[in-house]
Amino acid sequence: MRIGTAKENYLHDAALFDTNVQRAWMVALAAALLVLPFISGQYIGYLVCLVLINIVSTTGLNILTGFTGLVSLGQAAFMGVGAYTVAILEINAGTPFLLNLLIAGGAASLVGVVVGLPSLRVKGLYLAIATIAASVILHFVFANWTSVTGGVSGLTMPPASIFGFELVQPNQVYWIIMPITVVMLFGAANLFRTRIGRAFIAIRDRDISAEVLGIRLLRYKLLSFAISSFYAGVAGGLWAYFFRVITPESFPLMMSIFFLAAIIVGGMGSILGGILGAVFMTMVPEILKMMVGVLSPIWPDAVAVMSPVRIIVFGGLIIFFLIFEPDGLAEIWRNIRRFFHLWPFRT
Template sequence: MRIRSAKESYAADTALFDSPTQRAWLALFAVALCLFPFVADDYWLYLACLVAINVASTSGLNILTGYTGLVSLGQSAFMGLGAYTVAILQIRWGTPFWLNLLAGGFVAMLAGMLVGLPSLRVKGLYLAIATIAAGVMAHFLFSHFTSLTGGSSGLTVPPAKLFSLELDNSFKLYWVIVPITAMMLLGAANLFRTRIGRAFIAIRDRDISAEVLGISLLRYKLMSFAISSFYAGVAGGLFAYFFRAVTPESFPLVMSIFFLAAVIVGGMGSILGSVLGAAFMTLVPELLKLLVGWLPLEAMGGNAALILSPVRTIVFGLMIVLFLIFEPLGLAEMWRRVRRVFHLWPFRT
């Protein structure tokens, strides 16, 4: 029996999938995704679409924070820019679905590059505060530019149309949202097989050394902000089409904290971590709803919504702290450990 303990070529070393077993599991997962809409009810289709949207935005933030080392709390603002761009184009001009999504991504990308300008001079907490300021300015724009955004009332988005087919329910939108998210994940995974992705990682590990080696910090930091914001803008466009309504309150600061928590819980610097973290953080509130629903609230004179809101915030904060202390590499590392166990089974090291 031949045991391959090392890669035999550069192409093998940079391959996305390192074994036939991994490719087989991915194929089975793709088949499961295709069959899922035919066996799931509306609630689970709603959750699947919401998870896919959150995965798209989380993967963008992971490119910026996990791979480039730039902390951002403005992801919800970039999503809002994408959502409002899509809503305005759809309402006023009825432009095609794909064009609207790309426009939403590019508007968010331009805003992200503008917000990323201070990243050459500040980092860490100061950069996070700068991105919070960007989120505050975006919220002010959404609320007060009433002639374009509808102010606090927001905008009602008509259903998306694809090849004259109206995407007016979760079943139809599933076949658009999930493939787009899959393509975005594939693009993010391939990005780090290129010189640009390796430059991002070098900046994260040691930015001064990266600059000495000839990597332009301003160019690549702005590029990282641009790509991350483009992902957020596209996710925001999908959000607008999915919920069919866009308001300033749809994109609060807590949403940016949610995405940062998803990156930390899933695993920074890992595409798989973006998927696991976004799915985990999206499904936990639904689990909390079930747990609160089992409580005898009427006997205690309580209200489910009033109880759930602070409990959800506490649970999110607790999960972030626990993961940072006990599993800083996140769910992706836990999955890697499980894979190693099965790779070595039935042998032990």
């Protein structure tokens, strides 16, 4: 049972980590992240990088949809803006990757603000349709602005480099992706300890009441779009450094649905929810594949026969978790923590 953690002031209440146990776990996690590329193979390294990129984008969407209540299906297109920006800069200007990523985030932010304009008049499904429309327009631009985007063939870019050392392998690109993901997660978590973050939550809970309280809807809704798109742009930039080939088909509408599913499964309006959702949506199909792979020695054609079953199981798992805990995986995690905090007493 956890005792002695009384919150005596507002700062304690708003702290990201309120116990020493939590801080110790965070140190352990940081150590694990530092050691990981040295002990993992390329396959695990690849999956970890993919999960981290998806976490950044999912967190961005969570800021917009989970915390501000504005539904968007344009996250993949914003990632595309970031990816193309990085590729164009890397190919033509050869600027440092960190600057490229910042510019990619900025470019996606600007596009996000424009796309977010309809949010002042519409919300819910109507806004979702407006963002789909924006996504179609961006896709058209990617495919047809051939002189800049390479058209349907896309762009192939050189790898990121640090002091002349090229980061080619997943375990090398990891050293860009991991620190940026950590910084962006801390940024998102801290955002909701500020006036801006609280304004987002107020808008989500009841926008008219928020306006009455003095929150300017125009400014904060567009700010939410800008921040969310910034995350998507940086995620897209990381994606570009990771895969190094960008085509208009790299960022389909299904990808936006993937991120929306991730925040719903993980838990809307929770940073942890975004992380867990991205991990779940990226890793569960791979874990199911591994389980099918285990059958291969005794059942040679297991991959072919079980692949469709695997997809059904994945869909079933999503439905199961949503029925079992509609507030998402983050709530399941909180319940588990609560159990140990109160043990031996029951919640």
